Amino acid sequence: MPVTQDSRVQEQLRAKLSRRAFVKGTTAAASALAIAGLAVDHAAGTMAIRPSRFQAEPKPGGELRAGQETNMSSLDPHYSIFGSDRHVLYQLYDTITQFDPQLNVQPGLAESWETPDPTTFVFRLRQGVKFHDGTDWNAEAFKFNIDRVKNAGADSPISADFAPIAAVAVGDAHTATITLSEPMAALPSMLADRWGMVVSPSAVEQYGADFTANPVGAGPFRFVEYIPDDRVVVERFADYWDAGLPYLDRIIWRIIPDPTVRFTNLRTQNIDIMTPVSPQDIASIKDGSEFGYAETLALGFEDVRFNCSRPPFDNLALRQACAWAVDREAILQNVYFGHGQVAKGPLPPTLWAANEQLTGYPRDLTRAREKLVEAGHPDGIEVEWDVPTSGNYQSEAEAMQAQLAEIGIQLRLNLMENVQAKQREVEGTNQAEVLSWSGRADPDLTMYSMFHSTGGYNTMRYSNPRVDELVEQARSLSDPAERKVLYDEAQTIVVDECPRLFLVHRLELVAFLPSVQGFELFADSRTRYKWTWLDA
Amino acid sequence: MGTYIARRLLASGFVLIFVSFIAFVLISLMPGDAAVGMFGAEARLSDIEEARRELGLDQPVVVRYVGWLGDVLRGDFGQSIRLREPVIEAMLQRVPVTLYLAMAGMIVMIGVGIPLGVLSAVRPNSKLDLSFSTASMLGIAVPNFWLGILLILLFALRLGWFPPSGYASLFEQPLLSLKLMVLPAIALGASHAAEMTRLVRSSMLETLQNEYVVAARAKGLHENRILLVHALRNALLPAVTIAGLQVGRLFGGAVITETIFAIPGIGRLAVDSIYSRDYPVVQGVVLLMAIGVLITNLLVDLLYAYLDPRIKYG
Numbered sequence: 122m123p124v125t126q127d128s129r130v131q132e133q134l135r136a137k138l139s140r141r142a143f144v145k146g147t148t149a150a151a152s153a154l155a156i157a158g159l160a161v162d163h164a165a166g167t168m169a170i171r172p173s174r175f176q177a178e179p180k181p182g183g184e185l186r187a188g189q190e191t192n193m194s195s196l197d198p199h200y201s202i203f204g205s206d207r208h209v210l211y212q213l214y215d216t217i218t219q220f221d222p223q224l225n226v227q228p229g230l231a232e233s234w235e236t237p238d239p240t241t242f243v244f245r246l247r248q249g250v251k252f253h254d255g256t257d258w259n260a261e262a263f264k265f266n267i268d269r270v271k272n273a274g275a276d277s278p279i280s281a282d283f284a285p286i287a288a289v290a291v292g293d294a295h296t297a298t299i300t301l302s303e304p305m306a307a308l309p310s311m312l313a314d315r316w317g318m319v320v321s322p323s324a325v326e327q328y329g330a331d332f333t334a335n336p337v338g339a340g341p342f343r344f345v346e347y348i349p350d351d352r353v354v355v356e357r358f359a360d361y362w363d364a365g366l367p368y369l370d371r372i373i374w375r376i377i378p379d380p381t382v383r384f385t386n387l388r389t390q391n392i393d394i395m396t397p398v399s400p401q402d403i404a405s406i407k408d409g410s411e412f413g414y415a416e417t418l419a420l421g422f423e424d425v426r427f428n429c430s431r432p433p434f435d436n437l438a439l440r441q442a443c444a445w446a447v448d449r450e451a452i453l454q455n456v457y458f459g460h461g462q463v464a465k466g467p468l469p470p471t472l473w474a475a476n477e478q479l480t481g482y483p484r485d486l487t488r489a490r491e492k493l494v495e496a497g498h499p500d501g502i503e504v505e506w507d508v509p510t511s512g513n514y515q516s517e518a519e520a521m522q523a524q525l526a527e528i529g530i531q532l533r534l535n536l537m538e539n540v541q542a543k544q545r546e547v548e549g550t551n552q553a554e555v556l557s558w559s560g561r562a563d564p565d566l567t568m569y570s571m572f573h574s575t576g577g578y579n580t581m582r583y584s585n586p587r588v589d590e591l592v593e594q595a596r597s598l599s600d601p602a603e604r605k606v607l608y609d610e611a612q613t614i615v616v617d618e619c620p621r622l623f624l625v626h627r628l629e630l631v632a633f634l635p636s637v638q639g640f641e642l643f644a645d646s647r648t649r650y651k652w653t654w655l656d657a
Numbered sequence: 658m659g660t661y662i663a664r665r666l667l668a669s670g671f672v673l674i675f676v677s678f679i680a681f682v683l684i685s686l687m688p689g690d691a692a693v694g695m696f697g698a699e700a701r702l703s704d705i706e707e708a709r710r711e712l713g714l715d716q717p718v719v720v721r722y723v724g725w726l727g728d729v730l731r732g733d734f735g736q737s738i739r740l741r742e743p744v745i746e747a748m749l750q751r752v753p754v755t756l757y758l759a760m761a762g763m764i765v766m767i768g769v770g771i772p773l774g775v776l777s778a779v780r781p782n783s784k785l786d787l788s789f790s791t792a793s794m795l796g797i798a799v800p801n802f803w804l805g806i807l808l809i810l811l812f813a814l815r816l817g818w819f820p821p822s823g824y825a826s827l828f829e830q831p832l833l834s835l836k837l838m839v840l841p842a843i844a845l846g847a848s849h850a851a852e853m854t855r856l857v858r859s860s861m862l863e864t865l866q867n868e869y870v871v872a873a874r875a876k877g878l879h880e881n882r883i884l885l886v887h888a889l890r891n892a893l894l895p896a897v898t899i900a901g902l903q904v905g906r907l908f909g910g911a912v913i914t915e916t917i918f919a920i921p922g923i924g925r926l927a928v929d930s931i932y933s934r935d936y937p938v939v940q941g942v943v944l945l946m947a948i949g950v951l952i953t954n955l956l957v958d959l960l961y962a963y964l965d966p967r968i969k970y971g
Contacts, residue, residue, distance in 0.1 A: 192929075194697070194739075195741065200741075202695075202696055202697050203697060274707070275703075275704045275707035275708045275711065276708070278696060278699075278700070278701070278704065281701060281703065281704065330741075333741060334742070348750070348921060349740065349747070349750070349921060350751070350919075350921035350922075350925050350926070351823075351824060351919070351921035375822075375823060375919065376919060376921075377822055377823075377919040378916050378919065379806070379822075379916060379917050379919075381806055381809075381810075382806065382809055382821055382822045382917055382918070382919065385809055385810065385813055385814050385821040385822075386821050386822060388814055389813055389814055389817065389820070389821055391820055391821060391822075391823075509698075537688075538689070538932060539698060539932065540687075540688070540689035540693050540694045540932060540933060540934055541687070541688040541689050543689060543693045543694075543698065543700065544688045544689035544690075544693050545688070547693060547700075547702055547705055556698060557698075558699070559699060577701035577702065577703060577704075578699065578701065580702070
């Protein structure tokens with residue numbers, strides 16, 4: 122591999138620093154110099170999106186033991202509900218397009234694609250790819266998968282997003298065309314995620330509804346076993362198309378719900394890598410020298426969502442009063458121990474479409490009081506927010522309760538089960554809810570779904586015709602620069618009108634033993650173990 | 658005795674129907690339903706509505722219950738909405754695991770509770786008795802999730818004697834399986850052992866006051882024989898009752914222990930199903946637990962008849 126500036130810098134760092142600092146340093150260096158470290162070769166058709174942190178020659182073999190917080194909702198990518206499922210799914214299933222660590226869309230199982238017009242995508246598929254059961258990857262399989270997602274119905278959380286897909290046509294064995302009923306700028310990005318995880322058509326035909334217990338993909342690892350609440354096991358796929366990869370022989374995920382117990386497993390070396398890392402453990406991992414780690418800013422955000430369809434929060438000035446009175450910096454420090462960034466809008470600064478000009482709401486009690494008066498409640502008001510009991514919502518809510526009290530807003534917190542809070546949100550009987558959003562690689566999936574008046578995730582029942590216009594237009598264009606102009610304006614409006622209060626972008630961390638090499642956390646904070654190896 | 662058992666079984670049938678109806682109604686009354694529960698926090702309104710229609714959740718409760726009962730009487734326990742697999746399969750995978758954990762907890766409860774109780778009773782108000790008393794107070798007061806984490810931090814992290822968490826099958830990897838079960842058994846059984854200690858102690862003390870004990874001593878019988886054969890057997894009667902009742906509580910405490918120690922048992926399944934309103938699974942688990950409690954109590958009552966010849970059933 123050619124000696125690039127990146128690897129020279131890495132050698133210098135290695136010589137000067139201790140191992141811990143080296144690991145930290147390369148993380149920083151990698152993020153800064155990631156573009157230089159990438160090798161993407163469209164023309165020759167070899168996909169080489171390797172994470173740039175390669176310190177030595179990879180050694181094949183070994184078993185990686187991963188500790189994970191949540192059970193799998195499904196091993197079938199088209200029916201998977203939890204974002205954390207993808208820690209496993211990305212090993213079993215290759216995708217039609219692929220993300221690089223910064224979530225730029227690159228070739229995957231499709232080598233290239235063209236858009237002769239805004240409603241047509243022509244894909245040229247990679248050749249010589251096989252599914253784990255020996256089935257060939259070709260245009261028929263492409264069509265099968267796109268149709269499967271589109272026709273999956275309400276059981277699948279991703280099916281509705283394929284509504285604009287009108288038809289899939291097979292050209293020759295390695296060419297397929299998707300025809301849309303309306304432009305869909307986010308399609309390439311979606312095809313790098315669950316929408317584009319491809320399953321073996323023969324396996325689906327053979328197993329039918331039992332496919333989820335017998336998953337067959339084209340990814341670097343093949344399925345071995347799944348014991349719910351206990352473990353998932355996969356092994357190396359010998360006929361994987363990217364020759365030489367993966368390095369690992371096996372991966373075992375152990376499902377360990379309690380964060381202290383999970384961390385103890387890492388400290389006693391009963392697991393090699395751990396996701397996620399709780400905010401309270403981040404400092405000891407980063408400051409200590411026992412573990413390697415990889416980090417990224419969360420793609421999503423922690424937020425408060427208002428019900429804009431009924432009092433009291435149908436009142437814009439009241440929402441803005443809350444926005445000025447909340448102390449996001451304090452929440453970041455006290456709930457997340459300073460790990461992360463204050464959120465100024467719905468898109469994190471790491472995403473290309475984020476509006477860098479946004480200033481958000483740096484705490485200003487004077488303006489908050491002015492807004493409260495404008496809202497018609499000069500003497501204060503009593504409001505209630507629903508707070509689901511999982512995660513950090515309660516800590517955030519209690520902090521905000523104290524902050525809002527300073528301007529006379531008496532905040533009553535309704536602690537309740539997640540399902541109950543969701544039900545009230547669905548019915549529209551709540552005033553506001555403290556929750557979070559996991560984020561999406563393409564801004565359309567956040568901005569349209571959340572803020573368009575007919576958006577599937579617009580639980581705030583927010584409606585602004587200008588925003589509708591902007592996000593509709595943005596999804597019909599393919600040039601990112603043109604889309605960004607529209608999204609910038611949409612973000613400005615949405616931040617100004619606060620259907621949601623954006624609080625914090627968390628810092629997502631993955632911690633691992635020093636023996637784990639070749640691991641980089643992609644900006645969607647999902648693990649990919651294709652290039653990972655063990656130095657044991 | 659035969660008619661007694663037959664009558665008990667018949668009564669059990671009615672109890673099961675009643676319990677299953679109450680559980681069904683309760684879950685239906687809780688805010689939110691399986692359609693909301695199956696998608697998690699980032700669910701689309703349209704998906705939820707469609708799922709609700711498909712699952713028939715908009716029908717009246719009694720209609721749905723009768724439908725469920727009809728299926729169950731034909732042996733069809735339905736499909737888990739959340740897991741998309743048959744309820745029976747989901748439960749069968751997990752029941753042996755929780756049984757294993759509950760039995761381990763019972764071994765701790767009996768293995769620690771009875772000897773400590775007897776020793777305390779034999780030397781009342783001694784230093785030994787006082788230290789056991791304090792220990793049992795602590796055992797009852799300490800919450801079992803806290804104890805569990807403490808045990809993990811001490812014995813797994815600091816001392817490295819045991820693995821921190823996880824489960825292995827007793828039949829496939831016996832040694833590892835037992836090692837993994839030590840800390841969870843202690844965490845689960847500690848408070849029950851503490852209660853058992855106090856119960857056995859007071860029961861023994863009372864029994865030892867009885868005239869037949871005085872008579873046995875006067876006859877010159879060996880003290881150990883008096884204690885273990887004569888006194889303990891009678892003192893154990895209340896303990897047996899309590900142990901039977903504790904079975905239900907052991908299953909309840911197993912939920913927390915299973916979560917802390919990452920054990921794939923039925924407790925976790927039950928809680929996750931309640932949280933997501935996965936009513937077919939909840940019904941299955943409730944029925945299973947009810948059957949378990951009914952059988953255990955029947956066995957306890959029969960054990961009584963064995964321990965105390967004065968008790969006869971007809």
